[in-house]
Amino acid sequence: MLDMKYLRNNFDEVKSKLxxxxxxxxxxxxxxxxxxxxxxxIAETEELKAKRNEVSKEISVLKxxxxxxxxxxxxxxxxxxxxxxxxxxxxxxxxQLETMLLSIPNIPHESVPVGEDEDDNMEAxxxxxxxxxxxxxxxxxxxATELDILDFERASKVTGSRFVFYKGLGARLERALLNxxxxxxxxxxxxxxxxxxxxVNRTAMxxxxxxxxxxxxxxxxxxxxxFLVPTAEVPVTNYHREEILDAADLPKKYVAFSASFRSxxxxxxxxxxxxxxxxxxxxxxxxxxxxxxxSYDVLEELTANAEKVLQLLKLPYRVMSMCxxxxxxxxxxxxxxxxxxxxxxxxxxxxxxxxxxxxxxRRAGIRFRREEKGKPEYVHTLNGSGLxxxxxxxxxxxxxxxxxxxxxVPEVLRPYMGGKEVIK
RNA sequence: GGAGAAGUACCCAAGUGGCUGUAAGGGGGCGCACUCGAAAUGCGCUAGGGCGGGCAACCGUCGCGUGAGUUCGAAUCUCACCUUCUCCGCCA
Numbered sequence: 414m415l416d417m418k419y420l421r422n423n424f425d426e427v428k429s430k431l432x433x434x435x436x437x438x439x440x441x442x443x444x445x446x447x448x449x450x451x452x453x454x455i456a457e458t459e460e461l462k463a464k465r466n467e468v469s470k471e472i473s474v475l476k477x478x479x480x481x482x483x484x485x486x487x488x489x490x491x492x493x494x495x496x497x498x499x500x501x502x503x504x505x506x507x508x509q510l511e512t513m514l515l516s517i518p519n520i521p522h523e524s525v526p527v528g529e530d531e532d533d534n535m536e537a538x539x540x541x542x543x544x545x546x547x548x549x550x551x552x553x554x555x556x557a558t559e560l561d562i563l564d565f566e567r568a569s570k571v572t573g574s575r576f577v578f579y580k581g582l583g584a585r586l587e588r589a590l591l592n593x594x595x596x597x598x599x600x601x602x603x604x605x606x607x608x609x610x611x612x613v614n615r616t617a618m619x620x621x622x623x624x625x626x627x628x629x630x631x632x633x634x635x636x637x638x639x640f641l642v643p644t645a646e647v648p649v650t651n652y653h654r655e656e657i658l659d660a661a662d663l664p665k666k667y668v669a670f671s672a673s674f675r676s677x678x679x680x681x682x683x684x685x686x687x688x689x690x691x692x693x694x695x696x697x698x699x700x701x702x703x704x705x706x707x708s709y710d711v712l713e714e715l716t717a718n719a720e721k722v723l724q725l726l727k728l729p730y731r732v733m734s735m736c737x738x739x740x741x742x743x744x745x746x747x748x749x750x751x752x753x754x755x756x757x758x759x760x761x762x763x764x765x766x767x768x769x770x771x772x773x774x775r776r777a778g779i780r781f782r783r784e785e786k787g788k789p790e791y792v793h794t795l796n797g798s799g800l801x802x803x804x805x806x807x808x809x810x811x812x813x814x815x816x817x818x819x820x821x822v823p824e825v826l827r828p829y830m831g832g833k834e835v836i837k
Numbered sequence: 838g839g840a841g842a843a844g845u846a847c848c849c850a851a852g853u854g855g856c857u858g859u860a861a862g863g864g865g866g867c868g869c870a871c872u873c874g875a876a877a878u879g880c881g882c883u884a885g886g887g888c889g890g891g892c893a894a895c896c897g898u899c900g901c902g903u904g905a906g907u908u909c910g911a912a913u914c915u916c917a918c919c920u921u922c923u924c925c926g927c928c929a
Contacts, residue, residue: 455889459898466898469910473855482909489909657886789886 414776430520433527433737440513447510458499519772521737522746528736541729552756553810554687575692582836589829590802594697602718604668609648612639617651620777622743629678641674645698646796657789658781664703688803695802701795708768708793716748716766719799725825729753745770752808763804766797
């Protein structure tokens with residue numbers, strides 16, 4: 414959510430920056446009228462309330478002295494009715510304003526390339542050499558099915574499409590990766606480990622920006638108004654909702670493992686095979702809360718923390734800086750880390766690292782105090798996958814495959830795999 | 838799921854419609870005095886925050902779990918909801 418005062422004072426500038434995102438901004442022009450009507454109503458209603466408070470005190474004095482106060486009571490009854498009318502109108506105006514503000518995307522950072530879609534994203538860097546197989550490489554779903562370590566067919570019987578059973582060394586590989594990633598971020602990168610709830614309420618989903626605009630992307634629990642988490646970002650960021658943090662405790666760094674649930678509305682027919690696009694997948698998520706002046710350094714740090722996983726796994730990747738048209742709703746700046754997938758003959762997103770600045774913090778009321786008597790300020794929030802585990806499994810299977818259909822286990826994972834060196 | 842109890846400021850806690858209730862009192866914290874220093878003691882300060890107005894000092898308004906309602910006036914009365922706790926049932 415944007416700062417109302419900032420929007421009021423810099424309306425044209427904000428509007429033109431948001432236009433680079435290519436989103437529908439037709440609501441934005443209503444802001445001026447709603448905002449000034451709101452302030453009018455507040456002034457009027459508060460003046461009446463001040464009067465009512467004052468006269469009520471006088472009434473109490475008169476009553477105590479057993480004097481007549483009927484005319485004052487009658488007058489205040491009318492004032493009370495007027496206050497109620499104004500308050501109702503105010504409430505309506507504020508609801509409209511709130512609805513509008515919650516639907517306005519974040520302002521892109523000045524370093525974000527201006528562009529329309531993914532073709533305009535800019536490559537920030539590349540790491541590792543692409544594998545050179547002396548044979549025809551297989552896609553991970555064929556490899557895994559032949560090795561009997563993933564079972565998509567039975568998952569569709571038990572649940573439906575876009576679900577999977579991991580079996581045997583497949584399950585073991587997933588679990589090894591989860592432990593490897595958690596250990597790396599907790600022990601080496603200084604993040605505090607967390608296992609969050611897999612369901613969150615509507616307020617939490619609104620706090621991080623999934624709602625109100627993107628409800629169709631989430632799974633909602635019938636009768637509960639709870640949502641399956643689309644990412645651990647939601648529970649972990651909302652962990653500090655409506656809190657004022659100590660400046661001395663910043664930056665706060667959390668690494669959380671959770672399953673992630675996405676309805677993938679609108680992606681029918683895309684990535685229908687394999688692990689790439691499932692309704693449920695495991696992910697290790699990095700989340701940071703920091704002071705505003707630090708957040709762009711933190712974004713680089715957090716992205717580097719995620720890259721480290723791929724470097725240790727020796728998987729080739731590149732880092733893309735998302736352009737204004739591909740930023741998503743909430744981010745001010747975003748890097749996607751894309752891993753090389755031989756079956757696609759291209760890089761595919763395996764992590765997304767974003768700086769939200771104070772966009773989420775304002776929605777979720779997450780603030781900090783610089784000094785004891787200081788005014789609270791909004792923190793900046795950031796997060797990034799470190800990494801999506803299912804996609805990491807597919808990258809390992811494809812990049813480490815051998816001609817006979819077996820798969821070498823990356824060295825760093827072997828301690829987590831009971832010393833196993835090959836999946837065959 | 839059934840029956841009960843509770844939610845007041847950093848913590849504990851008093852407060853059943855106006856009476857310094859302008860949210861008491863205590864703890865903790867901070868400051869000052871005493872002291873070479875400290876302890877002890879004494880004195881003082883200690884809601885925070887949102888919103889509106891103002892260049893500011895400041896003024897106003899809303900805050901006693903949340904939201905509605907009754908009333909000239911609500912922490913206090915009414916209703917709904919949330920959370921926590923106790924007992925019973927069920928359960929990994």
